[in-house]
Amino acid sequence: DKDCLKIWESLKDAFIYKNPCNITPEDYQPLMELASHPIPCNKSLFWSKTGDLAHRYTKSNQNFLTLEDTLLGYMADKVSWCGDPTAPGINYESCPKRNECESNPGSVFWKMASKMFAEAACGVVQVMLNGSVEAGAFRSSSIFGSIEVFNLDPDKVSEVHIWLMQDIGGPQSESCSGHSIQRLISILEERNFKIICEDNYRPVQLLQCVHNPDHTDCRLCTNSTAIP
Amino acid sequence: MMNLFFPLLFVSVLCMNSFSGVQGRKWKGEGTTQNLESILIGRCYDYIRIVNPAVGAKNCSQIWEAFKNAFINKDPCSILPKDYELFINLTLHTIPPNKSLFWENNQLLVNSFADRGRRYMSLGDTLFGFVGDFLYWCGQADSPGLDYESCPTTMECENNAVESFWRMASITYAQHSSGVIRVLLNGSAEGGAYPQPGFFADYEIPNLQKDKISQIVIWVVDDVEGPDIDSCGVNTVKTLETRLKTLGYDVTCTDNYKSVMFLLCLDNPDDSKCALAS
Numbered sequence: 001d002k003d004c005l006k007i008w009e010s011l012k013d014a015f016i017y018k019n020p021c022n023i024t025p026e027d028y029q030p031l032m033e034l035a036s037h038p039i040p041c042n043k044s045l046f047w048s049k050t051g052d053l054a055h056r057y058t059k060s061n062q063n064f065l066t067l068e069d070t071l072l073g074y075m076a077d078k079v080s081w082c083g084d085p086t087a088p089g090i091n092y093e094s095c096p097k098r099n100e101c102e103s104n105p106g107s108v109f110w111k112m113a114s115k116m117f118a119e120a121a122c123g124v125v126q127v128m129l130n131g132s133v134e135a136g137a138f139r140s141s142s143i144f145g146s147i148e149v150f151n152l153d154p155d156k157v158s159e160v161h162i163w164l165m166q167d168i169g170g171p172q173s174e175s176c177s178g179h180s181i182q183r184l185i186s187i188l189e190e191r192n193f194k195i196i197c198e199d200n201y202r203p204v205q206l207l208q209c210v211h212n213p214d215h216t217d218c219r220l221c222t223n224s225t226a227i228p
Numbered sequence: 229m230m231n232l233f234f235p236l237l238f239v240s241v242l243c244m245n246s247f248s249g250v251q252g253r254k255w256k257g258e259g260t261t262q263n264l265e266s267i268l269i270g271r272c273y274d275y276i277r278i279v280n281p282a283v284g285a286k287n288c289s290q291i292w293e294a295f296k297n298a299f300i301n302k303d304p305c306s307i308l309p310k311d312y313e314l315f316i317n318l319t320l321h322t323i324p325p326n327k328s329l330f331w332e333n334n335q336l337l338v339n340s341f342a343d344r345g346r347r348y349m350s351l352g353d354t355l356f357g358f359v360g361d362f363l364y365w366c367g368q369a370d371s372p373g374l375d376y377e378s379c380p381t382t383m384e385c386e387n388n389a390v391e392s393f394w395r396m397a398s399i400t401y402a403q404h405s406s407g408v409i410r411v412l413l414n415g416s417a418e419g420g421a422y423p424q425p426g427f428f429a430d431y432e433i434p435n436l437q438k439d440k441i442s443q444i445v446i447w448v449v450d451d452v453e454g455p456d457i458d459s460c461g462v463n464t465v466k467t468l469e470t471r472l473k474t475l476g477y478d479v480t481c482t483d484n485y486k487s488v489m490f491l492l493c494l495d496n497p498d499d500s501k502c503a504l505a506s
Contacts, residue, residue: 004266060340060494078278203497205504206490210341213486219505220486 002071007034011081014105017089020082021101023108032116035072039065041123048144049130049137050165057128057204064126067117076113080106114143118151124159125152128204129181132170136180149187159194163201168212175199255304255378257388258364264374268292271359272319280345283321283355291318291359298389304366304375305385309396316400319356323349325407332421332428333414334449340491341412348410351401360397365389398427402435409436410445412488413465416454420464433471444472446481449488452496459483 010031015023045064047054058064067073082095082105096104127144129137139145152160164181166172174180176197185195209218261267272288298311329348331338338350345353352361366379366389380388411428413421423429448465450456458465460481472479493502 004263056340056343057494060491202504203494206493206497206502209490209504210487213490217504217506218486218490220489221500221503221505 002035002037007031007075010034014109015081015083017085018083019085020091020096020104023103023105025108025112028109028112032072032112035075036116036120037071039070039117039120039122042125044117044121044125046118046125046127046144046148047129048127048139048142049133050128053165053204053207054128057207060207061203067113070117072113073117076109082106111143111147114147115151118148119153121152122156124161125157126161126163128163128165128201131164131166131172131174131178131199134171134173137164137174137178138180138184145184149184152191152193154192157193159196160188162195162197163204164197164199165204165208166200168205168208168215168217253378254375255366255380256384257379257381259376259378260365260374261363262376264363264365265292265296267363268295268359272355275355275358279358280321280353280355286319286355291315294318295359298393299365300367300374301370301372302367303369304380304389305387307387307389307392309392309399312393312396316356316396319354319359320400320404321355323354323401323404323406327407328401328405328409330402330409330411330428330432331413332411332423332426333417334412337449337488337491338412341488351397354397354401356397356400360393394427395431398431399435402432403437405436406440408443408445409441410447413446413448413458415448415450415456415458415465415483417457421448421458422464422468424464424467433475438476441477443478443480446479447485447488448481448483449485449492452489452492452499452501
């Protein structure tokens, strides 16, 4: 059981009346403690540049959980907040973007929540990456690449499964044999994780086909009316 | 004699307690969802700020009051759809043409397929449907409190708070639907894909506005590993097609519509029906 009102108070106290460029992880510590909960093993699904697809997948398949399917992530998803030293202490007009100041309430929150989500993972973990992005499927500057990868606990996590998804009919910028994936694999292997990488993991590709049912990549074997 | 008195008294008090324990659960259905008010008001704000800000300004506290007043302080078996009239007036908004998606026996599938209103706007993606989805509620006569222990099922009495809510919501949803209307049916459902009685049959079809509707598209989809009980042109689906055509609608019907098949395949990716040619 969770005390939702207390959780709201602890979120509010983290940023209200404060300079929104000066937020620290300590500000969110009480909230993190109140709202965190254990995650079942083998269910953690990380993602980078595949948010929409990853969330549609976990919505249809309850075997996996993204950060946004945990209590903390669920409450904060698509919501923004920031404070201001002048009354009423909450700024409903604008909030600093990351390039204006890094230690803003949203960025600090998601970095902390991501760190905790990674720390809580156990067993086999999954990560959905985007093989149609020019800048590369795995980037060290992403939250996954800079925080989550390094906070997986080798004593709890046995394997990392990479699902390398390319857009249906989209550019095939990278696959499991690509450069950035090789880099990710070596980072993970150095930390003693076993890695499996799969190009276009079938169940997620089926989900992509929902929106592209007539694309050649989505032809069903049993479609007897298909024109070869 | 005195030796027997206290044990007897003790035993009879015990029996009375356990008797009232049995009496405590009045109804067979699930009791009111805990934190109902917070959930409803929260969902209202979630909807108007994030899910569908296009609906504009709505008064979420007023909406809660109207919702509550439909059934509070009344016999829980005496609630009628029109008791939710004010609630509907306060939550009503336009449903974009060609986005309505009706369904029977496949709620989770429809939720996934509609994608929170982005592809289609099912009843659960409207404000009035969104706030009530998956919740239970009922009141009691002569008391302003909600009954958290149990609520009547529709078998126990039809005019219960939840049933009447969905009847009113379904009526409203049908009345405000326009353009191409789609209905997703489960071809593996026992008793047929088009249930009668049913919400679609009894509350939605009769309330469709013929002059606003250009076409009705029926999709009959079987469970991946399920039996093919009904299909287009067959059994209950034939009944539905005939009914709609007689009413004067332009009707088409497709079996195992591919987009939806893919969604079903998520849980059965290795089934032969789900094998991709690539």
